[in-house]
Amino acid sequence: MSKVQRQHAGARATGARKPRTKPAEVRRDDLMDAAARLFIAKGIDATTIDEIVASADVAKGTFYHYFAAKTDVIAALRDRFAQGFVARVQAAVDACPAGDAVGRLCAWTAAAVGAYLDQFQLHDIVFHDFGHDRRQSAEHDAVIDQLMTILAAGIQKGTWSIESPRSTAIVIFHGMHGVVDDAIAAGSPDRAQIIDTLSALFRRMLGDGTSRRAERDSA
Amino acid sequence: MSKVQRQHAGARATGARKPRTKPAEVRRDDLMDAAARLFIAKGIDATTIDEIVASADVAKGTFYHYFAAKTDVIAALRDRFAQGFVARVQAAVDACPAGDAVGRLCAWTAAAVGAYLDQFQLHDIVFHDFGHDRRQSAEHDAVIDQLMTILAAGIQKGTWSIESPRSTAIVIFHGMHGVVDDAIAAGSPDRAQIIDTLSALFRRMLGDGTSRRAERDSA
Amino acid sequence: MSKVQRQHAGARATGARKPRTKPAEVRRDDLMDAAARLFIAKGIDATTIDEIVASADVAKGTFYHYFAAKTDVIAALRDRFAQGFVARVQAAVDACPAGDAVGRLCAWTAAAVGAYLDQFQLHDIVFHDFGHDRRQSAEHDAVIDQLMTILAAGIQKGTWSIESPRSTAIVIFHGMHGVVDDAIAAGSPDRAQIIDTLSALFRRMLGDGTSRRAERDSA
Amino acid sequence: MSKVQRQHAGARATGARKPRTKPAEVRRDDLMDAAARLFIAKGIDATTIDEIVASADVAKGTFYHYFAAKTDVIAALRDRFAQGFVARVQAAVDACPAGDAVGRLCAWTAAAVGAYLDQFQLHDIVFHDFGHDRRQSAEHDAVIDQLMTILAAGIQKGTWSIESPRSTAIVIFHGMHGVVDDAIAAGSPDRAQIIDTLSALFRRMLGDGTSRRAERDSA
DNA sequence: AATGAATGAGCGTTCATTCAT
DNA sequence: CATGAATGAACGCTCATTCAT
Numbered sequence: 001m002s003k004v005q006r007q008h009a010g011a012r013a014t015g016a017r018k019p020r021t022k023p024a025e026v027r028r029d030d031l032m033d034a035a036a037r038l039f040i041a042k043g044i045d046a047t048t049i050d051e052i053v054a055s056a057d058v059a060k061g062t063f064y065h066y067f068a069a070k071t072d073v074i075a076a077l078r079d080r081f082a083q084g085f086v087a088r089v090q091a092a093v094d095a096c097p098a099g100d101a102v103g104r105l106c107a108w109t110a111a112a113v114g115a116y117l118d119q120f121q122l123h124d125i126v127f128h129d130f131g132h133d134r135r136q137s138a139e140h141d142a143v144i145d146q147l148m149t150i151l152a153a154g155i156q157k158g159t160w161s162i163e164s165p166r167s168t169a170i171v172i173f174h175g176m177h178g179v180v181d182d183a184i185a186a187g188s189p190d191r192a193q194i195i196d197t198l199s200a201l202f203r204r205m206l207g208d209g210t211s212r213r214a215e216r217d218s219a
Numbered sequence: 220m221s222k223v224q225r226q227h228a229g230a231r232a233t234g235a236r237k238p239r240t241k242p243a244e245v246r247r248d249d250l251m252d253a254a255a256r257l258f259i260a261k262g263i264d265a266t267t268i269d270e271i272v273a274s275a276d277v278a279k280g281t282f283y284h285y286f287a288a289k290t291d292v293i294a295a296l297r298d299r300f301a302q303g304f305v306a307r308v309q310a311a312v313d314a315c316p317a318g319d320a321v322g323r324l325c326a327w328t329a330a331a332v333g334a335y336l337d338q339f340q341l342h343d344i345v346f347h348d349f350g351h352d353r354r355q356s357a358e359h360d361a362v363i364d365q366l367m368t369i370l371a372a373g374i375q376k377g378t379w380s381i382e383s384p385r386s387t388a389i390v391i392f393h394g395m396h397g398v399v400d401d402a403i404a405a406g407s408p409d410r411a412q413i414i415d416t417l418s419a420l421f422r423r424m425l426g427d428g429t430s431r432r433a434e435r436d437s438a
Numbered sequence: 439m440s441k442v443q444r445q446h447a448g449a450r451a452t453g454a455r456k457p458r459t460k461p462a463e464v465r466r467d468d469l470m471d472a473a474a475r476l477f478i479a480k481g482i483d484a485t486t487i488d489e490i491v492a493s494a495d496v497a498k499g500t501f502y503h504y505f506a507a508k509t510d511v512i513a514a515l516r517d518r519f520a521q522g523f524v525a526r527v528q529a530a531v532d533a534c535p536a537g538d539a540v541g542r543l544c545a546w547t548a549a550a551v552g553a554y555l556d557q558f559q560l561h562d563i564v565f566h567d568f569g570h571d572r573r574q575s576a577e578h579d580a581v582i583d584q585l586m587t588i589l590a591a592g593i594q595k596g597t598w599s600i601e602s603p604r605s606t607a608i609v610i611f612h613g614m615h616g617v618v619d620d621a622i623a624a625g626s627p628d629r630a631q632i633i634d635t636l637s638a639l640f641r642r643m644l645g646d647g648t649s650r651r652a653e654r655d656s657a
Numbered sequence: 658m659s660k661v662q663r664q665h666a667g668a669r670a671t672g673a674r675k676p677r678t679k680p681a682e683v684r685r686d687d688l689m690d691a692a693a694r695l696f697i698a699k700g701i702d703a704t705t706i707d708e709i710v711a712s713a714d715v716a717k718g719t720f721y722h723y724f725a726a727k728t729d730v731i732a733a734l735r736d737r738f739a740q741g742f743v744a745r746v747q748a749a750v751d752a753c754p755a756g757d758a759v760g761r762l763c764a765w766t767a768a769a770v771g772a773y774l775d776q777f778q779l780h781d782i783v784f785h786d787f788g789h790d791r792r793q794s795a796e797h798d799a800v801i802d803q804l805m806t807i808l809a810a811g812i813q814k815g816t817w818s819i820e821s822p823r824s825t826a827i828v829i830f831h832g833m834h835g836v837v838d839d840a841i842a843a844g845s846p847d848r849a850q851i852i853d854t855l856s857a858l859f860r861r862m863l864g865d866g867t868s869r870r871a872e873r874d875s876a
Numbered sequence: 877a878a879t880g881a882a883t884g885a886g887c888g889t890t891c892a893t894t895c896a897t
Numbered sequence: 898c899a900t901g902a903a904t905g906a907a908c909g910c911t912c913a914t915t916c917a918t
Contacts, residue, residue, distance in 0.1 A: 069888080171398060204423065243877090246877090462881080488909095718899065
């Protein structure tokens with residue numbers, strides 16, 4: 001239906017509207033930051049576009065200049081999150097010598113626990129309605145691949161012997177999520193302890209000779 | 220065409236409406252079944268009360284006789300699901316001798332994988348918006364307790380030696396979820412293989428002498 | 439997106455909301471009447487649902503209880519208009535003896551001019567966006583059929599001889615519309631004169647012996 | 658994906674944007690052509706300025722260099738259409754000897770049918786929301802005047818005797834529109850036949866001796 | 877127990893128009 | 898001439914919930 005006739009009585013009336021133009025990237029980030037802040041604080045559904053634009057200090061139309069729909073910001077936030085997570089963990093892993101499979105897995109565990117603990121609120125937001133819940137996702141796949149690469153190196157060196165690297169990687173990733181979630185739910189999570197517990201479990205699951213010997217020795 | 224015309228055409232044609240009274244339990248289950256069907260088919264938010272009552276063939280007001288709000292059906296569905304899941308798994312576990320910790324864990328794994336595969340769609344629905352995502356939930360706690368009981372028996376018998384039974388239980392539970400999810404996402408899940416893979420991983424993680432010996436023997 | 443949480447703070451807050459239930463037909467007509475009034479006064483696009491419900495003194499939701507969308511009222515109004523037009527004209531035609539083809543055509547002309555003059559504003563509204571403008575429509579077809587029936591009777595009796603009854607009927611119908619539109623545009627339309635002028639033109643176009651003889655005589 | 662990303666990718670890739678200046682008339686016509694194309698394809702209301710400028714390959718602001726508002730393009734399109742229609746028909750009429758009233762009317766009918774069939778889609782667009790629908794318009798008046806001039810010549814020569822030339826002209830014009838519309842709606846319109854049918858009807862309506870004599874002879 | 881008409885606050889989205897560059 | 902980021906008023910529509918019958 002035609003809206004031509006009544007369009008824009010307002011814009012004309014306001015008068016002093018300076019464009020306050022910013023580089024597109026900055027504007028876009030402003031909007032994403034504002035959205036993330038509000039989504040975490042009150043949830044996605046309870047956050048209105050009006051609140052987002054108010055928080056980013058732009059007009060409503062500007063939001064739709066950068067995002068086609070509300071769901072688009074969520075997707076953008078998800079991409080940003082996933083990229084950051086993988087990059088952060090990878091950096092920690094790469095700080096270990098390429099040959100030290102056990103060290104790299106421990107580094108992965110420590111970095112993943114840390115990154116997840118630092119960002120779990122945003123994580124919950126951006127992965128809440130995505131795809132078939134937690135089945136299938138870019139972040140998920142990237143992390144699983146990351147883990148499988150570490151496992152493959154250890155297997156090749158003979159450090160570990162596992163039949164299904166993919167399933168193992170999945171158990172590690174989801175186990176990590178579960179244990180951290182449990183710690184968050186319980187109250188004040190102790191990072192060092194979570195990392196120790198998980199590292200021990202994972203190394204044992206991988207048939208790590210070191211952990212087995214340690215057990216035997218301590219027995 | 221307005222909704223009213225259709226409704227009225229029907230009402231008028233029938234003449235005297237019979238009360239069609241059903242036992243409360245049946246009505247309630249009808250509504251829950253209708254809701255579950257629709258929730259799975261189109262998602263919770265996209266399902267309206269109108270659709271639920273239409274599917275259950277009752278009037279709108281009837282819905283509010285049995286549930287105080289839309290969220291109540293979800294909660295009722297969640298309880299029904301959780302009870303069924305735990306009961307089904309427990310039955311399988313109890314089919315193993317009380318002393319056979321390894322057997323009981325394998326039974327748990329097999330039953331949990333089976334139950335989850337059979338119900339994952341409903342699972343996704345009822346746990347989607349619950350609490351802080353997957354942190355904290357009745358089902359979760361019940362299952363973790365169930366697992367911890369199995370682990371405790373094995374630890375006491377000396378079959379397994381683990382430091383953090385709770386974390387171990389969580390890794391098992393979430394690992395199972397993750398691997399099954401991955402199989403669902405991949406296409407046609409092979410139950411037997413999933414169960415074998417998981418059982419092997421879990422036994423190794425528990426420091427199961429049997430699995431270790433098996434490894435050594437095969438080496 | 440879920441609106442469950444914020445739903446209906448208002449309904450609860452208002453307190454005293456008496457249902458003021460009316461028979462569905464009456465409510466529906468109230469809404470249609472209010473819509474027609476506003477559509478004529480300010481145009482369809484400029485009329486908001488808010489105005490319609492305010493004018494009909496019901497809540498916004500009530501509108502959507504009876505009509506699925508704004509376009510639905512227009513369609514309902516169109517049906518009501520078309521039925522009324524055809525019925526009114528047919529009644530006038532049927533007041534003439536079945537054998538008097540000329541009389542029936544004159545009756546058609548007079549009644550159509552009258553009905554159109556009485557309702558042209560609503561006519562403009564309801565047929566404005568319909569189909570391919572004025573090509574193809576239920577009302578159009580019904581009226582053309584009505585006219586063709588009259589013509590067919592006259593042809594069979596030998597009163598008229600025309601090759602293309604359909605085209606003739608269309609010229610009559612559209613000619614009538616055009617002349618009445620012109621009279622409306624010009625200012626105060628004189629019904630009797632319009633009817634006389636049109637009747638004379640149409641009878642001549644039909645090769646009406648009467649009109650031809652009249653011409654010859656007056657010559 | 659946000660619009661901005663796409664836009665920027667393009668803008669950035671191109672680097673220095675060439676001014677791509679065109680003569681004002683050409684730009685204006687480009688915009689009108691783009692608008693006409695889109696209006697016909699999706700309707701006026703459904704066509705946005707964004708789409709028009711995208712189709713004409715200019716920036717949004719450029720549109721407002723040439724037209725003060727969206728309605729202005731429609732008006733410009735209407736003028737262009739009306740001028741073209743009248744000119745085309747007039748040229749055909751003027752190809753007949755000034756004294757041959759019947760020939761000139763036939764020429765008018767043939768040319769009008771042809772022009773309308775060639776342009777009915779644009780016709781529908783530009784006259785859709787104009788004035789009181791089809792009552793009153795520049796094109797309308799110009800065509801009616803054109804027809805009345807032809808009729809006046811025939812009346813003066815004694816070829817025709819009609820009391821209300823204006824009403825007759827209107828019936829001819831609207832009758833033509835109606836019959837062509839009907840043919841369009843019916844499917845593949847046969848121009849020659851439409852023209853023959855209309856010419857016969859119109860000549861009879863005008864009391865054309867030729868057509869009357871032809872009838873008598875064939876009887 | 878069952879019905880279904882009525883409610884109404886609220887939100888996402890659209891898009892013509894402006895103007896600094 | 899040309900650009901395109903920014904504006905913001907306006908509106909259709911949804912749907913959980915109530916309550917008189």
